[in-house]
Amino acid sequence: xxxxxxxxxxxxxxxxxxxxxxxxxxxxxxxxxxxxxxxxxxxxxxxxxxxxxxxxxxxxxxxxxxxxxxxxxxxxxxxxxxxxxxxxxxxxxxxxxxxxxxxxxxxxxxxxxxxxxxxxxxxxxxxxxxxxxxxxxxxxxxxxxxxxxxxxxxxxxxxxxxxxxxxxxxxxxxxxxxxxxxxxxxxxxxxxxxxxxxxxxxxxxxxxxxxxxxxxxxxxxxxxxx
Amino acid sequence: xxxxxxxxxxxxxxxxxxxxxxxxxxxxxxxxxxxxxxxxxxxxxxxxxxxxxxxxxxxxxxxxxxxxxxxxxxxxxxxxxxxxxxxxxxxxxxxxxxxxxxxxxxxxxxxxxxxxxxxxxxxxxxxxxxxxxxxxxxxxxxxxxxxxxxxxxxxxxxxxxxxxxxxxxxxxxxxxxxxxxxxxxxxxxxxxxxxxxxxxxxxxxxxxxxxxxxxxxxxxxxxxxxxxxxxxxxxxxxxxxxxxxxxxxxxxxxxxxxxxxxxxxxxxxxxxxxxxxxxxxxxxxxxxxxxxxxxxxxxxxxxxxxxx
Numbered sequence: 001x002x003x004x005x006x007x008x009x010x011x012x013x014x015x016x017x018x019x020x021x022x023x024x025x026x027x028x029x030x031x032x033x034x035x036x037x038x039x040x041x042x043x044x045x046x047x048x049x050x051x052x053x054x055x056x057x058x059x060x061x062x063x064x065x066x067x068x069x070x071x072x073x074x075x076x077x078x079x080x081x082x083x084x085x086x087x088x089x090x091x092x093x094x095x096x097x098x099x100x101x102x103x104x105x106x107x108x109x110x111x112x113x114x115x116x117x118x119x120x121x122x123x124x125x126x127x128x129x130x131x132x133x134x135x136x137x138x139x140x141x142x143x144x145x146x147x148x149x150x151x152x153x154x155x156x157x158x159x160x161x162x163x164x165x166x167x168x169x170x171x172x173x174x175x176x177x178x179x180x181x182x183x184x185x186x187x188x189x190x191x192x193x194x195x196x197x198x199x200x201x202x203x204x205x206x207x208x209x210x211x212x213x214x215x216x217x218x219x220x221x222x223x224x225x226x
Numbered sequence: 227x228x229x230x231x232x233x234x235x236x237x238x239x240x241x242x243x244x245x246x247x248x249x250x251x252x253x254x255x256x257x258x259x260x261x262x263x264x265x266x267x268x269x270x271x272x273x274x275x276x277x278x279x280x281x282x283x284x285x286x287x288x289x290x291x292x293x294x295x296x297x298x299x300x301x302x303x304x305x306x307x308x309x310x311x312x313x314x315x316x317x318x319x320x321x322x323x324x325x326x327x328x329x330x331x332x333x334x335x336x337x338x339x340x341x342x343x344x345x346x347x348x349x350x351x352x353x354x355x356x357x358x359x360x361x362x363x364x365x366x367x368x369x370x371x372x373x374x375x376x377x378x379x380x381x382x383x384x385x386x387x388x389x390x391x392x393x394x395x396x397x398x399x400x401x402x403x404x405x406x407x408x409x410x411x412x413x414x415x416x417x418x419x420x421x422x423x424x425x426x427x428x429x430x431x432x433x434x435x436x437x438x439x440x441x442x443x444x445x446x447x448x449x450x451x452x453x454x455x456x457x458x459x460x461x462x463x464x465x466x467x468x469x470x471x472x473x474x475x476x477x478x479x480x481x482x483x484x485x486x487x488x489x490x491x492x493x494x495x496x497x498x499x500x501x502x503x504x505x506x507x508x509x510x511x512x513x514x515x516x517x518x519x520x521x522x523x524x525x526x527x528x529x530x531x532x533x534x
Contacts, residue, residue, distance in 0.1 A: 049443075071448060072447075074448060075448065077445075077446065078443065078445035083444075089439065089440055089443065091436060091437060091440065102437075102440065102444070103440075103444035106441045106444060106445075106446035106450055107444065107446055107447075108230065108231050108447075108450070119449070151444075153444075154444070154445065
């Protein structure tokens with residue numbers, strides 16, 4: 001599903017974010033990418049959604065080599081990958097329903113489809129009773145669940161979560177992880193980028209560890225080792 | 227699908243417009259001023275040319291013919307004049323017609339009517355009134371009239387075109403100067419509009435950076451992300467041009483009596499009709515100009531600041 005072939009990413013002023021990383025993630029896997037801050041985790045995530053392009057090597061999503069993906073094709077790629085970030089990126093003047101619907105609206109979905117899909121995904125994340133509230137009227141965990149719902153509206157094959165629990169307390173963080181596991185159980189490939197030791201250790205799923213841009217460990221049922 | 231996306235893009239554009247309301251108003255005013263200044267220059271040009279045409283139309287030269295000239299001589303003379311390439315028209319007035327016209331013009335003057343009744347001969351001369359194609363051609367035409375074979379038929383001539391020529395030269399100079407200054411002023415305002423629209427769109431992009439980020443994240447097409455900003459600038463130009471047109475029409479209507487009094491008194495020129503005849507052309511050019519200006523500026527701004 002996701003293949004990195006000898007990928008390196010260099011930034012100006014001699015910053016080497018990733019060095020010769022080769023890794024493959026199969027469809028339906030739940031993979032945690034861990035490492036200290038500044039080890040290249042987010043760069044790896046950005047390469048998956050083509051927000052960055054590799055300096056060397058190849059990135060392949062499914063059968064699609066996105067190493068030199070044309071700008072016009074990036075939206076098509078992003079509709080196949082749901083993205084969740086640490087900062088929720090919700091629009092404060094829109095309700096939870098409207099925030100989720102926004103993703104469909106800007107992608108050209110018909111109103112009837114929006115009315116059908118949005119309540120469904122909000123139900124999956126357990127917010128169907130609060131869909132008409134504004135982000136300020138719900139907890140951080142619920143805001144993050146809304147973001148996950150928004151990421152699911154295109155029925156993506158991959159869900160990429162970059163530090164989704166970074167702004168949450170332990171209880172809300174666990175709820176989010178439970179939700180990611182639930183989504184994974186539907187067949188969606190989940191890539192979790194995190195430096196939260198407890199979460200990674202409790203998952204008992206595949207763990208890829210990065211250190212200073214190098215892939216230093218790839219365990220099928222791993223633990224946070226650094 | 228296209229209709230749906232366009233409707234949504236328009237909705238986002240209106241949202242942009244509302245959120246930066248004051249900036250939007252300032253942008254519209256600048257566009258309106260730019261469009262108005264161009265229109266004013268165009269209007270003054272139209273007026274100048276109408277005034278020139280009116281003065282030129284009034285200019286003619288009347289040649290009084292000698293009483294000894296026979297009908298055949300006169301016919302030859304008129305034909306010669308008509309064959310001159312610089313002559314626009316030749317009108318012959320016989321002695322009889324001149325008398326009839328004189329009687330008509332003084333029909334209410336009893337003294338003149340009594341005097342005319344006492345006359346046995348017609349004292350009025352036959353005459354030829356000629357118009358040149360251009361005011362500058364009168365000198366050449368009169369030089370032709372002064373040739374011996376023509377001058378023998380001419381008793382006297384009213385050559386009052388020199389004053390008119392002077393007026394025309396002054397008007398031409400004035401029109402040219404107004405056009406040059408107007409062009410300069412319009413260019414300055416057009417440039418200002420470019421800068422202001424560019425800056426407004428830049429600020430709109432900054433204000434909407436969150437939405438733009440989310441749109442990119444969820445797979446909105448690049449065209450869709452850019453389109454609300456282009457539509458917003460189109461909105462500015464439409465409202466700006468609309469304001470300028472309204473102002474121009476009001477000013478034209480308000481100034482028509484004064485302009486008519488000074489420039490077009492005793493003429494058939496109707497300034498209201500002039501505006502009506504040219505309104506749609508002016509409106510079309512104004513909208514097109516404003517549209518091109520703001521679309522160009524906003525396209526540059528989105529390419530520069532909207533990384534998609």
